[in-house]
Amino acid sequence: MSDDKSTARDLYYQEYHHQLYNNNNYDRSTFNHQTSINNIPRSSSTSSFHNDLNGLLSSSSSSDPLTQQQLSFTDYLHGTSVDYNTGDRDFNLLPCSSPEIFSSLDVVGGVLDNNKNHIGGSKISNLVVDSAWCTNIVNNPVTPNSSSVSSSSTEAAGDDDSCNKRKNNDENQLSKGSEDGTDFPKNKLNKQNKKVDKKQREPRFAFMTKSEVDHLEDGYRWRKYGQKAVKNSIYPRSYYRCTTQKCTVKKRVERSFQDPAVVITTYEGQHNHQSPATLRGNAARLLAPSMLTSSSPFLGSSSFPPRHQDLMLRIPSSSLTNDNNQVHDHKSSNYMYPQHNLTPTATVLHQQQLRVLPADYGLLQDMVPSFNHNEQKHP
DNA sequence: CGAGTTTGACCGGCGC
């Protein structure tokens, strides 16, 4: 490995992990999040994100009764056939207290822990996100063309960047292969066909987590395929793909620059298989294919946010809401983020996890077998 | 040795 090539940022990041694992007896398997979960538009750039957002919002004339239902995080992970393109959504996006996240991290919403989250007159003072918090953040259309509700198909047609890029790369590979004189006239046709393929927009699903572990264990196996520096952030963004063959689910993991204690995880796509944990007999309940289909909870305004017990562990609000944006006492952990006065968490949250509701606890046990004995687990 | 990670290069979209 070329450590010498690592940027200071990366070194810093590595150091963070080193400290984390070596000093906190922290089990990376602990599914340690208190969070709000959102569906977010599928796009990467801020601008395209806005377009997607607009597309979502513009299709708010929903009468789909299914949108009244609830979607769980695990539902999403297992993914079924949620159709994010139907336009049946009265989409109340969760505003995010951190502009940096909103603008550059491609995540809408997910305020976790502080008293400053006053949105639409409501306040987030608890992990259990108050539905009153869910206000439509976009009073003004993001783009003037918001009325073009054909968002699902048309926007998607112009949006599926990653898949398309990948295909293009494949094409490039072919082209490279043809440099020796062999030509592939089909490439142009393929391009057209692949543009059509773009329409297959993968749903994206983001949540923010108070965790010192960046890559949260979710029962699936992931292969990291990239890491990028994030603009305006000292923390890199990691890209993961599900290692299961033919499963195209990806996820991005990044740490909030504004609140380094917050990890933002974005899932893209839906698993077409059961989680390895499930197959092992673990996480059976948690990852069971209860599937949401079009029951995505977040998609209906009346059901947004989703029921908390479906989404996350509960953490006493007293631990989350104290003075000035800090989750808890954190004097001992500042070395990790000296410039950010980081809030701490490993120990605090670890203890808090033990206080989750029985149902949640059961889920956690199922999903993370090590939860009950996760001390000293790291090498 | 296979699976997973790292990391520089590359690509396409987008804004100016």
Place this chain on the structure above:
DNA sequence: GCGCCGGTCAAACTCG
């Protein structure tokens, strides 16, 4: 057209 940026690739590398 150019530069920036997010996302991806793939060779090199590490690890168990």
